[in-house]
Amino acid sequence: MRDVFVIGVGMSRFGKFLERSLRDLGREACWLAMKDTGMRPDRIQAAYCGNALGSYLQRENGVGQSVLWQVGIRGIPIMNIENACASGSSAFREAWIGVAAGLYDVAIAVGVEKTVMKKGALLDVGDAELEVKIGDVFPGLFAMRAQRHMYEYGTTLEQMAKVSVKNHHNGCLNPYAQYQKELTVEEVLNSPMIADPLTLLSCCPNSDGAAAAIVASRETAKMLSAKPVKVLASALGTGLYHNKKEMALFDLDFKVSKEAYEMAGVGPEDIDLAEVHDAFTIAEIMHYEGLGFCRVGEGGSLIDKGETEIEGRTPVNPSGGLLAKGHPVGASGIAQIAEIVWHLRGEAGARQVANARIGLAHMMGGGKEGDVGACTVHILERINEI
Amino acid sequence: MMEERGEEIGTQSLGGFFIRSSADGQPRLIGSRCTNCGKNFFPKRLICPYCFSDEKIVEALLGPRGRIYAFTTVRVPPPLGFEVPYSYGYVDLIEDDVRVPAMFTKDRSWQLRIGMEVILVIDKLQTDREGNEILGYKFKPIEE
Numbered sequence: 001m002r003d004v005f006v007i008g009v010g011m012s013r014f015g016k017f018l019e020r021s022l023r024d025l026g027r028e029a030c031w032l033a034m035k036d037t038g039m040r041p042d043r044i045q046a047a048y049c050g051n052a053l054g055s056y057l058q059r060e061n062g063v064g065q066s067v068l069w070q071v072g073i074r075g076i077p078i079m080n081i082e083n084a085c086a087s088g089s090s091a092f093r094e095a096w097i098g099v100a101a102g103l104y105d106v107a108i109a110v111g112v113e114k115t116v117m118k119k120g121a122l123l124d125v126g127d128a129e130l131e132v133k134i135g136d137v138f139p140g141l142f143a144m145r146a147q148r149h150m151y152e153y154g155t156t157l158e159q160m161a162k163v164s165v166k167n168h169h170n171g172c173l174n175p176y177a178q179y180q181k182e183l184t185v186e187e188v189l190n191s192p193m194i195a196d197p198l199t200l201l202s203c204c205p206n207s208d209g210a211a212a213a214i215v216a217s218r219e220t221a222k223m224l225s226a227k228p229v230k231v232l233a234s235a236l237g238t239g240l241y242h243n244k245k246e247m248a249l250f251d252l253d254f255k256v257s258k259e260a261y262e263m264a265g266v267g268p269e270d271i272d273l274a275e276v277h278d279a280f281t282i283a284e285i286m287h288y289e290g291l292g293f294c295r296v297g298e299g300g301s302l303i304d305k306g307e308t309e310i311e312g313r314t315p316v317n318p319s320g321g322l323l324a325k326g327h328p329v330g331a332s333g334i335a336q337i338a339e340i341v342w343h344l345r346g347e348a349g350a351r352q353v354a355n356a357r358i359g360l361a362h363m364m365g366g367g368k369e370g371d372v373g374a375c376t377v378h379i380l381e382r383i384n385e386i
Numbered sequence: 387m388m389e390e391r392g393e394e395i396g397t398q399s400l401g402g403f404f405i406r407s408s409a410d411g412q413p414r415l416i417g418s419r420c421t422n423c424g425k426n427f428f429p430k431r432l433i434c435p436y437c438f439s440d441e442k443i444v445e446a447l448l449g450p451r452g453r454i455y456a457f458t459t460v461r462v463p464p465p466l467g468f469e470v471p472y473s474y475g476y477v478d479l480i481e482d483d484v485r486v487p488a489m490f491t492k493d494r495s496w497q498l499r500i501g502m503e504v505i506l507v508i509d510k511l512q513t514d515r516e517g518n519e520i521l522g523y524k525f526k527p528i529e530e
Contacts, residue, residue, distance in 0.1 A: 124465035130429050131487045133400055134511070134522060135464065135474040143458035144475055151500050195458045241435065243425055244478065244485045247456055370456075370476055370487070 001100040006380065007216045007225035008037035009338035014209035014326030015178040016116045022054055022210075026067030026112040029210035029331070033108065034071065037214055039224050041071050044214070045104040047078045048094040050087035050111035051330040052365070056126065058114060067110055067210075082330075084365030085277060086236075087111060088211065089333025089376035093234045095215050096378075105220040111335070112210035113328035123206060129368065139203050141367055142280035143195035148248035149282060150197070153297035157197055161188035162303045163281040164201050164324075167317050170310060171324025173351035176335075178207050178326030188281075202281040207326030211334035213341070222386045229341050232264035232358070233379040239371035252364070252375045253290020260360075260377035261292075268292030271314055271379075272356040273343055275336035277364045278321040284308075287362060288316070291377075310353055318343065318351045329365075333376065336361040344382040357382045391447060400511065403429060404523040405447065412450045413506045413523055415479075415486060419446035426484040448484060450506035452477035452525060455485055457498050468512050473498055477525050491526040503528045 010032025012025050026049070034041055049064025060066065064080045083090040088111025095107035115123060122137050129136070149155045165185055171177035183201060191200040221228040237256040261267055268291060276291065278284035285299035293314050294302045302308060308316035319325045319339040322332055340359035342348040359380050366373020392408040407414045417428035422442035425434065434443045457475030460468075474489040475498075490498060491509055504525035511522030 122462060122464050127466055130403065132466065134487055135460065135466070135468050135472055135489045136487060137460060137464045139462075140458045140460050140474065144456035147458060147500070148456050193461045195460045195462075198458075243427065243436075244483070247476070370485070 002102055003218050004096050004099045004215050004231045005218065005221035005225070005228035005386070006213055006231060006337065006341050007221050007228050008033040008039070008214040009212065009341045010036055011176055011211035011331070011335050011338050012209050013176050014207045014328055014335070017208045018116065020208065022051065022058060022060060022063050022112050022114055023066040023070050025114070025208060025210035026063070026110055027070035029112070029212040030067065030071045030108065030110050033212040033214050037224050041073050043106050043224070044073055044076060044108050046076055046095065046098050046107040047073060048081055048091035048107065048109045049078065050081045050083070050089070050091035050109070050333060051113060052082055052084050052087045053113065053115060053329060063112065064110070067112060083374040085279065085329050086333055086363045086365035086374040086376050087330035089336070089361065089363040089378065090236060090374065092213055092334055092337055092378065093236055093376060095213070096231055096234045099215050099217050106214065106216045108212060108214045109334055110210065110212040111331035111333060113330040114208040115206040115329055116208050117206060131367070137195065138367070139198050139280065140195040141370070142282055143198045145247050145286065146197055146282035149286065152248045153300065155285060155300040157189060158185055159300035159303055160202060160281040160285065161185045163278065163284045164188045166303065166309055167278060167321040167323040170318050170351055171320025173349070174320050174325060177320040177324050178205060179320070179324045198280055198282070204279045204322035204327040207328040209326060209328035209331045209335070211331045211338050213334050213337045218386060227345050228383065228386055229344050230381045230383050231378065232266065232381045233260040233377070235259040235263065235377045237375050239368055239373060241369050241371050245370040247370055249296060250286055250290040250364070250372060252372050253287060253362070256375045256377045257291045257362070260379050264379040266358060266379065270358050271360045272358050273315045273318055273340065273353040274360040274362065275317055275319060275321070275339050276362040278317055278323050279327060281323070284316065284321065291360065291362060310351060315353045318348065318353055333361070333363040336363065337378065337380070340380050344380060400520070400522040404508070406508065407447060413508045414447035415449050415506065415523060417446050417448040417484065418443050426482045428484055428486045448482045449479050451481065452479045452504050452506070454498060454500055454502045454504060456500065457490065466512065477504055489522065489524045491524050493526065498527065
């Protein structure tokens with residue numbers, strides 16, 4: 001396999017944009033990624049579009065073709081990718097595969113989603129799964145994980161609330177974030193209960209937005225980019241669906257991150273910053289454990305010690321994460337890649353993690369049998385010279 | 387075959403997932419048992435995901451007793467329109483070594499907790515848009 005480099009990234013602001021279409025948001029992200037490299041769209045040889053709910057919520061199919069039409073991309077292979085919340089990160093992985101395999105020299109991955117709906121409504125993901133038929137909703141699934149984590153490891157409501165406080169603080173430093181407002185632990189705990197013990201401010205919002213990343217081979221990256229970032233690893237897994245699934249830990253996190261660390265030749269102690277799937281506060285705590293930033297059961301004390309703050313040992317979600325930056329489902333995985341690229345290039349502004357060399361992006365999506373549908377881990381590295 | 391194992395509950399029910407057993411009148415879940423590797427499954431599967439047998443896997447009626455593994459109470463209306471608040475979670479079936487998702491009965495006098503013993507019942511799950519009552523299986527706490 002060939003080495004692959006991220007040569008351009010871009011994203012729309014995340015938020016509520018009732019007047020903007022999927023294709024309009026997608027165009028903005030793709031065009032910004034092109035401008036980031038200074039390249040023309042006709043250099044792109046393959047495109048992958050992550051979108052989870054467009055066919056359901058907007059009644060649109062072929063979202064990738066519609067988005068890329070806007071920037072004049074035509075004739076090349078375009079693939080639409082659906083992997084729930086991991087749709088964008090899966091699209092990025094496909095672009096990586098295409099270049100790593102030597103099929104293409106330049107490929108683009110774009111993720112776009114519109115999920116903003118009327119206030120107080122829970123995201124409708126269809127009712128094909130038995131769980132949904134008996135009342136399962138995403139906050140409820142994570143609420144049960146929180147209950148188990150509290151039961152098994154003594155994790156507290158305050159520790160979970162601190163994740164939201166930290167990520168909202170980081171969101172204040174990120175001009176792309178949907179929310180730019182500081183929160184207190186009390187505000188998180190006293191916000192309306194959604195599914196016990198998760199309150200409104202323990203859950204990510206529904207969001208609209210798009211993000212894009214362009215990857216290239218070494219020779220092409222050298223030609224097209226002054227500041228390429230190397231992709232050290234890409235890994236994707238699906239739920240293990242053990243009969244009697246353990247809900248207090250994500251065994252898929254362990255499996256997929258192990259594959260990624262081995263491919264990259266680094267360990268959790270080498271990670272200078274991470275963007276992880278914090279759709280709910282408890283999820284971030286469980287990912288600390290699944291990604292090896294602490295031992296199993298110690299996620300709560302990691303947030304207590306401040307080790308995942310921007311100035312901490314392993315900053316997690318400096319962008320504000322899904323909790324504050326927002327979560328346009330199919331876009332989130334690529335927005336994480338953009339965030340890490342900015343930190344590795346030293347372009348992350350007020351939220352910059354000092355001297356960041358290696359970053360990790362983690363996404364998970366969907367649910368089945370109390371397990372996870374898809375999980376991706378990507379590891380990126382700053383390089384001094386290509 | 388239907389007559390032998392029991393009565394399927396109405397067309398408006400969560401069809402195919404539960405049954406009232408003809409043997410003892412108890413509701414049971416319609417799952418599968420792999421007679422090759424001994425594992426039970428719910429919902430029903432046609433191929434065993436452990437030994438991949440498609441011949442040794444047979445329908446099995448599971449339950450009715452279980453213990454709560456995890457639960458939560460939902461406070462905001464979900465897309466399917468269940469009346470809030472409602473509680474649901476995962477229950478470990480005591481006899482069958484399998485974990486199943488389920489709603490719990492609305493009896494508010496019970497304070498649910500992990501490890502609590504529950505029993506399978508048939509109860510109203512929701513009222514659909516046409517006003518029909520949709521029946522489903524639920525678990526009800528057993529008085530200790």
